[in-house]
Amino acid sequence: MTGEAEADGDKTRGDSPRAFSSGADPSGSTSLLSTDALKTERGTQRRTALAVATVLSGIGVLALQFALAKPLTHWLLTAMLAVTCAVSGMSWLSARGARWAPSASALANGVLVTLSALAAVAHVGPLSAVACVLPIIVYYFAFGDSVAKAVWLFALTAVGYALVVGLASAGLVPLRDSLVELAISKMNLPALAMLGGFVEVVLVATYFMGRRTRRAALAAMEELEAARLRVEQRDALLEEAHADLDRAMEAGRFGRLSGTRVGAWLVDDVIGRGGMSEIYRAVHASSGEAAAMKVLHSSVLGEPTHVERFFREARVSSGLSSPHVVKVLDSGYAADGTPYLAMELLQGADLSRLLRERSRMSSSEVLELVSHASHALTTAHEAGIVHRDLKPQNLFLAEDAANGPALWRVLDFGISKIAEAGGTLTHGGAVVGTPRYMSPEQARGHAVDRRSDVFSLGVVTYRVLTGRPPFAGHDSMATMYQIMHVQPANPDDFMTEHGDVELALALVLAKDRARRFQTVAEFSHALAAAVRGELEPRLRDAARELLATEPWGSEVRARA
Structure with a gap:
C-alpha cells in the first residue's frame, strides 16, 4: 500500500446533479471539430450568398424594364431572374435558423443562380x-466542403460562358457590348478570343483560389484544434502532478501515532493523509516486515457506521485472493481506540506518476494494465465489492522484491467506500468518486454496480492510449456534465492502433450501462482482440450502432 489516502464514500443518497443535467454544456469544452466549424461558417456564407442573389436578381429584374428594346429574350430573362429572386429569397428565409444547409438544396440554388447569370451574360454581352458575377459563383462553391459540387458548378460556369462567347462569335447571339462590337466590326476575332480567354483564366484562377483558401483554413483550424488538445493534455498532467505533490508534501511527516506501537506494529512517519484517514509506514515488531498502516482520524471515531464499515470492508478485502490486490496483513484497534488496517507496503510507482514521464503507453503495456486491473476487479466484483474510485492514482505498478515481473495492483478496495471529507469526493452523500473517472450513473448519484467500474477502467484506458482524458471540464460540475451528456473526441484522432480499438472504447464508454461491456473481463478480452484487429463481429456491429446514434464529440441526451 502506498501513501494514497483518498477514499470513496458509501452508497449515494440525497441530492443528485439533476439540477445541472439539462441545458447547455457549462464547461464550454464541447467545441466543434474543424469540419463542423467550417460547416457552421459555411451556413453563414450561404445565407449571405442567398441574400446577395436575391438582391442582385431583383435589381436585374427592375433594370431590365428600362431597356428600350424588349424582344422575347428580354422577357425570358426577366422571368428567369424573377424566379431566381423568389427561390433565393425563400431559401434565405428558411436558412436563417439553420447551422448549415442540405447539400442538395445548396446545389440546386447554385445551378439556378449560375444559369440565370449565364442567361444575363448572353443577353447583355x-x-x-x-x-x-461568374467568378464570384465559382469562388463561393470552390470554398465549399464538396469537391464534386465545386467541380460541377465550375464546369457549368466555364462551359456555359465559353458557349456564350462561341455563339456571340458566330453571330448567333446579339452583341450589345461596345468592346465586342468593335472587335467584330473590324473582324478582330483574335481580340475577342483573347478577351474571352482572359475571363476563362479568371474563372480557373478563382476556382483554385477558393480550394486553396479552404485548405489553408482547414489547416489553420486543425492546428488550432491540435494546440487546444496539447493544452488539455498539459492541464491533465498538471492536475495529476498537483495531486501527487499534495500527497508528497504529506509524506515523511510526524503523525499522532508516529513513534508508538499499534498492536504488533511499530509506527513510523506518515506517508499519506486524507480527510478521514492517515497512512503510516510501519514495521512488525517481531518479524521486521514492512507495512502500510491506515488509521481513521479521531474526528470520525464517534461515527459508529464509519467504524463498522471500516472493519467490514477490511474483512472483505482480506478475503480477496488475487496477486493484483493489496494484501491485508492485520487489523484491530490502537491503545487509544483508533481503528487500524495494516497492508503490504508496495515499491514502485502509480500510473499517474508514469503518465507524467510519458503521456501515453504502448498497446502492449495497456493490455497488461487492463488485464491485471480486470483480474483484481473481477475478484472484487465476485465478492460483491464495487471499487467506485478507479483512477491512475489507484493503479500501482509494483516491483517484486524477488526480482519477479512487475505487477499492476489496484489500491483502496472496500475501505474506499468511506467518503473522505476534504478529499476528491463531494459531501453530503450526493456524488461519490473522482469526477474525471466516474461513470454516468455515479455522476447522477444513482446506485452503482460492477458496470460502473467497467466504465472507469474504460476512462483510464482511453487516457493511456490517447494521452488525453476523455472528460475534462473546467470544474467538477462541468466534468460530470460531460460524463453524463457528452461523447469524448474520437480516439482514432490521437492514436495509431487498429480501428477496432475505437469500437471497443465506444462500448466501454457507453452512457447507457446496458450497452456497455457487462464485466471488466469481457472488456479486457475485447480490447486484446481489438488491438489484433479481431474484434468479434457482434461487438463491431454493436459499437457501430452506438456510434450511429451517439457519435464521438456529440451531445447525448439519453439517460444511463
Whole structure:
C-alpha cells in the first residue's frame, strides 16, 4: 500500500446533479471539430450568398424594364431572374435558423443562380460587367466542403460562358457590348478570343483560389484544434502532478501515532493523509516486515457506521485472493481506540506518476494494465465489492522484491467506500468518486454496480492510449456534465492502433450501462482482440450502432 489516502464514500443518497443535467454544456469544452466549424461558417456564407442573389436578381429584374428594346429574350430573362429572386429569397428565409444547409438544396440554388447569370451574360454581352458575377459563383462553391459540387458548378460556369462567347462569335447571339462590337466590326476575332480567354483564366484562377483558401483554413483550424488538445493534455498532467505533490508534501511527516506501537506494529512517519484517514509506514515488531498502516482520524471515531464499515470492508478485502490486490496483513484497534488496517507496503510507482514521464503507453503495456486491473476487479466484483474510485492514482505498478515481473495492483478496495471529507469526493452523500473517472450513473448519484467500474477502467484506458482524458471540464460540475451528456473526441484522432480499438472504447464508454461491456473481463478480452484487429463481429456491429446514434464529440441526451 502506498501513501494514497483518498477514499470513496458509501452508497449515494440525497441530492443528485439533476439540477445541472439539462441545458447547455457549462464547461464550454464541447467545441466543434474543424469540419463542423467550417460547416457552421459555411451556413453563414450561404445565407449571405442567398441574400446577395436575391438582391442582385431583383435589381436585374427592375433594370431590365428600362431597356428600350424588349424582344422575347428580354422577357425570358426577366422571368428567369424573377424566379431566381423568389427561390433565393425563400431559401434565405428558411436558412436563417439553420447551422448549415442540405447539400442538395445548396446545389440546386447554385445551378439556378449560375444559369440565370449565364442567361444575363448572353443577353447583355459576354464581356459586359454582368460577367463579373461568374467568378464570384465559382469562388463561393470552390470554398465549399464538396469537391464534386465545386467541380460541377465550375464546369457549368466555364462551359456555359465559353458557349456564350462561341455563339456571340458566330453571330448567333446579339452583341450589345461596345468592346465586342468593335472587335467584330473590324473582324478582330483574335481580340475577342483573347478577351474571352482572359475571363476563362479568371474563372480557373478563382476556382483554385477558393480550394486553396479552404485548405489553408482547414489547416489553420486543425492546428488550432491540435494546440487546444496539447493544452488539455498539459492541464491533465498538471492536475495529476498537483495531486501527487499534495500527497508528497504529506509524506515523511510526524503523525499522532508516529513513534508508538499499534498492536504488533511499530509506527513510523506518515506517508499519506486524507480527510478521514492517515497512512503510516510501519514495521512488525517481531518479524521486521514492512507495512502500510491506515488509521481513521479521531474526528470520525464517534461515527459508529464509519467504524463498522471500516472493519467490514477490511474483512472483505482480506478475503480477496488475487496477486493484483493489496494484501491485508492485520487489523484491530490502537491503545487509544483508533481503528487500524495494516497492508503490504508496495515499491514502485502509480500510473499517474508514469503518465507524467510519458503521456501515453504502448498497446502492449495497456493490455497488461487492463488485464491485471480486470483480474483484481473481477475478484472484487465476485465478492460483491464495487471499487467506485478507479483512477491512475489507484493503479500501482509494483516491483517484486524477488526480482519477479512487475505487477499492476489496484489500491483502496472496500475501505474506499468511506467518503473522505476534504478529499476528491463531494459531501453530503450526493456524488461519490473522482469526477474525471466516474461513470454516468455515479455522476447522477444513482446506485452503482460492477458496470460502473467497467466504465472507469474504460476512462483510464482511453487516457493511456490517447494521452488525453476523455472528460475534462473546467470544474467538477462541468466534468460530470460531460460524463453524463457528452461523447469524448474520437480516439482514432490521437492514436495509431487498429480501428477496432475505437469500437471497443465506444462500448466501454457507453452512457447507457446496458450497452456497455457487462464485466471488466469481457472488456479486457475485447480490447486484446481489438488491438489484433479481431474484434468479434457482434461487438463491431454493436459499437457501430452506438456510434450511429451517439457519435464521438456529440451531445447525448439519453439517460444511463
